[in-house]
Amino acid sequence: MFLACLSWFCTSLLVFVNGGKLPEAEVKITVLHKPFLCHRKSKYGDILLVHHEGYLSNGTKFHSSYTQGDKQPVWFTLGIKEVIKGWDKGLQGMCAGEKRRLIIPPALAYGKEGKGKIPPEATLTFNIEVIEIRNGPRSHESFQEMDLNDDWKLSKQEVRRLGQMDRRTERVTGRQVGPQTGRWTDRQTDRQTD
Numbered sequence: 261m262f263l264a265c266l267s268w269f270c271t272s273l274l275v276f277v278n279g280g281k282l283p284e285a286e287v288k289i290t291v292l293h294k295p296f297l298c299h300r301k302s303k304y305g306d307i308l309l310v311h312h313e314g315y316l317s318n319g320t321k322f323h324s325s326y327t328q329g330d331k332q333p334v335w336f337t338l339g340i341k342e343v344i345k346g347w348d349k350g351l352q353g354m355c356a357g358e359k360r361r362l363i364i365p366p367a368l369a370y371g372k373e374g375k376g377k378i379p380p381e382a383t384l385t386f387n388i389e390v391i392e393i394r395n396g397p398r399s400h401e402s403f404q405e406m407d408l409n410d411d412w413k414l415s416k417q418e419v420r421r422l423g424q425m426d427r428r429t430e431r432v433t434g435r436q437v438g439p440q441t442g443r444w445t446d447r448q449t450d451r452q453t454d
């Protein structure tokens with residue numbers, strides 16, 4: 261009788277603590293590589309340049325930006341639902357050069373429907389390498405200004421244009437060019453010559 265009461269009490273306590281809700285789906289994060297130097301960490305609103313590989317739970321690779329398409333890393337804005345929720349949650353606080361493995365439950369990926377090669381209710385594993393982190397647009401208006409073709413995504417060209425505008429501002433204001441900005445300039449030069 262005492263045990264029954266105790267178990268009833270514990271269950272009620274649990275429901276009370278959780279507010280009767282199911283626990284929220286979580287992303288499992290494993291850091292695969294952390295660079296020695298970290299000038300800044302990614303946060304909501306930043307624009308990230310990433311390489312990524314995606315796997316289904318049976319080990320099938322469904323995408324790799326290293327080997328597919330134009331084999332280039334992709335830009336996206338963190339935390340504005342431009343990408344699946346699992347990425348928005350799992351790619352915060354990262355350094356440029358850091359690599360993470362994310363295991364994302366279907367609720368934070370493509371859910372009950374699935375999408376393309378992704379079957380319904382699929383748990384996905386991504387290996388993601390952050391190549392570059394830049395300040396994103398700080399307001400709705402500045403995002404719209406950057407998004408030249410109004411598709412609610414920032415393409416490589418649109419982000420590159422922001423980089424060029426930033427450098428112009430630095431020349432005008434004479435602001436000290438930080439290591440990150442310097443690296444960006446080098447990378448841009450590299451890309452233009454290759």
Ligand SMILES: [Ca+2]
Pocket residue numbers: 406407408409410411412413414415418
């Ligand atoms: Ca766009």
